[in-house]
Amino acid sequence: MEIFTTPAAMQAWSSRQRAAGHRIGFVPTMGALHDGHRALIDDAALRADLVVVSIFVNPLQFNEAADFDGYPRPIDDDVAACAQAGVAAVFAPTAAAMYPPGFQTRVVPGPLGDVMEGPNRPGHFEGVVTVVAKLFAAVRPDVAVFGQKDYQQLRIITQMAADLDLSIDVVGHPIVRDPDGLAKSSRNVRLSPSQRAAAVVVPQALDAAIAAAVTTDSSYDVVRAATVVIEAEPLASLEYVTVFDATDLTEITDLGAVERSPGAVRIAAAVWFGDVRLIDNRDLFEP
């Protein structure tokens, strides 16, 4: 397995592989790899000849210094996990290699970035889209796999690839969960044992919302069903729960006005446990 630390070295390898006729699959990550990342890598391996994983904790997309500083960075374990997963190349640039002195250009998402996580994390998606554009330029993949865990991010990146004619196939992979239903996340290791136990209310709240949606057309009631589950947990602090159109991400208030079919409507939540912020989402009408 190759390891590259500069965009130029990554590009040189990628150009050689493409010239040799190899199809490149790409999984961008911030490291602290878990079974969710592994599922994306395995998915990419089915869609390409060679898989590249990037590991880069992108300073541009963090709103809070404490979150950036506290983000786990077990780089040796991550490299070993990539080798074990059959990854062909790891791209692990330094921040200085990605943003050298004089760097100034940003890629700005459209209205998809203005809802949900957008207003709650100012600058976050601009940072994400900018780094992903740079990672795409370094890796030049044919296909890139992103998790539905960050559903809004997946939609924004899909839109960017289309809008900027990148000819990269952006694929969404289902959310991988712990046995109790909590979505796997690199941030879960920052939860105390009691917070980790309490965090199960996040998937439970989404379950309650999905159950409520069977019998009501009111999104308010659906959101309420999720809210009461989270508010019953003293260690949880709810930031938002929202029901939205799975394609354009606009909020849906009347479920009577939409198609009740799989893939049409999603529900998402952001919940704090101490200083750890967790997000999750589900298809409201999943089969």
Ligand code: AMP
């Ligand atoms: P991160 O390292 O958290 O930036 O995530 C890198 C990629 O892995 C993103 O596309 C995430 O959506 C995806 N991902 C993270 N956690 C999960 C999960 N539990 N299930 C599926 N994909 C995930």
